[in-house]
Amino acid sequence: MSKRVAVLTSGGDAPGMNACIRAIVIACERHGFTLFGYQHGYNGLLEQEYEILALQATHNLIQQGGTVLHSARCEPFKTDEGAKTAATNLTELEIDTLIVIGGDGSFRGADHLADFWHGQIIGIPGTIDNDVAGTDATIGYYTAIDTVVSSIDKVRDTADAFERIFIVEVMGRHAGFLALNSALASAADYVILPETFQHCDAELDKITEQIEKRRQLKGAISFIIVVAENVWPGGLNDLADKLVSKTQSEVRPVTLGHVQRGGSPVSQDRLLATKLGTYAVSLVGSDTNGIMVGELNGTPSEIALTETWEKDKPLNPSSMETMLTIMNERY
Ligand SMILES: Nc1ncnc2c1ncn2[C@@H]1O[C@H](COP(=O)(O)OP(=O)(O)O)[C@@H](O)[C@H]1O
Numbered sequence: 001m002s003k004r005v006a007v008l009t010s011g012g013d014a015p016g017m018n019a020c021i022r023a024i025v026i027a028c029e030r031h032g033f034t035l036f037g038y039q040h041g042y043n044g045l046l047e048q049e050y051e052i053l054a055l056q057a058t059h060n061l062i063q064q065g066g067t068v069l070h071s072a073r074c075e076p077f078k079t080d081e082g083a084k085t086a087a088t089n090l091t092e093l094e095i096d097t098l099i100v101i102g103g104d105g106s107f108r109g110a111d112h113l114a115d116f117w118h119g120q121i122i123g124i125p126g127t128i129d130n131d132v133a134g135t136d137a138t139i140g141y142y143t144a145i146d147t148v149v150s151s152i153d154k155v156r157d158t159a160d161a162f163e164r165i166f167i168v169e170v171m172g173r174h175a176g177f178l179a180l181n182s183a184l185a186s187a188a189d190y191v192i193l194p195e196t197f198q199h200c201d202a203e204l205d206k207i208t209e210q211i212e213k214r215r216q217l218k219g220a221i222s223f224i225i226v227v228a229e230n231v232w233p234g235g236l237n238d239l240a241d242k243l244v245s246k247t248q249s250e251v252r253p254v255t256l257g258h259v260q261r262g263g264s265p266v267s268q269d270r271l272l273a274t275k276l277g278t279y280a281v282s283l284v285g286s287d288t289n290g291i292m293v294g295e296l297n298g299t300p301s302e303i304a305l306t307e308t309w310e311k312d313k314p315l316n317p318s319s320m321e322t323m324l325t326i327m328n329e330r331y
Pocket residue numbers: 010011012042072073074075077078079102103104105106107108109110112127
């Protein structure tokens with residue numbers, strides 16, 4: 001069975017996307033499929049910008065951050081006109097299966113494309129935010145945690161030296177996975193999450209209480225607060241200003257920003273990317289369509305594309321419990 005498969009990376013790039021492309025190239029070669037790599041996310045579909053991906057493309061690829069196919073956000077693709085153009089281009093190239101590596105936005109796009117193109121569509125979750133239902137982790141998430149942790153380790157050195165309060169803002173769009181788990185792994189003192197945030201005053205009172213009680217026990221201290229992006233209504237500087245007036249202390253805000261998206265993927269992301277890429281290719285030509293492949297409890301899983309954004313993906317309850325005990329409600 002000879003199939004023509006296409007792959008693209010879309011939305012925020014994530015470490016491990018290249019490892020996934022590598023696995024797809026090798027698995028396609030093994031099955032005798034021809035593989036087309038579309039460039040620049042959905043823009044490549046609109047512009048018919050593609051290349052044939054052969055085995056040579058995989059050399060030294062597993063360890064590279066970013067994506068060799070480049071990524072993009074593509075507004076025109078959201079329109080019916082855009083999706084129709086993409087459908088026409090896929091049909092013209094006689095593509096049987098389109099593999100989309102991206103986040104929930106990219107899967108909304110893939111689902112929209114399915115209104116106009118009747119080939120097989122398979123999603124693979126790639127985003128540092130881990131905000132996609134149907135998989136325990138998304139490709140790139142573990143590397144991003146490591147990047148945040150190593151940054152906070154450095155912040156701690158200067159925070160300790162000056163016994164200052166630091167606020168470190170991490171990405172996550174509207175999900176707290178990266179903030180919660182990087183805060184736990186870096187022994188931060190407090191974390192502000194979209195899932196639990198209720199009110200600025202209540203949060204400020206809780207932080208101040210933690211700082212004061214710690215000072216009573218230990219004297220001058222540093223204090224590291226991790227805050228997920230988009231949570232604090234007035235932004236990071238507003239939080240810093242409010243903490244200065246509440247605590248009468250020096251407060252320094254740090255935005256980690258796009259550093260979190262870069263770097264060589266850690267082993268967990270390489271493994272996940274390799275397994276999901278291989279699994280996706282194993283489904284090529286089957287009746288399975290309009291799904292994302294993922295991994296739940298170490299087992300390959302499939303979920304309808306629509307459910308990747310419609311289903312709730314809560315933070316891990318035991319991580320939350322741990323967080324309350326050793327961070328936010330420690331004293
Ligand atoms: N509702 C939608 N309909 C059609 N296409 C969409 C939709 N949402 C997102 N997309 C497409 O997917 C791209 C990536 O989505 P985005 O949310 O930016 O990233 P991610 O896939 O990482 O969540 C968008 O630029 C757009 O081309």
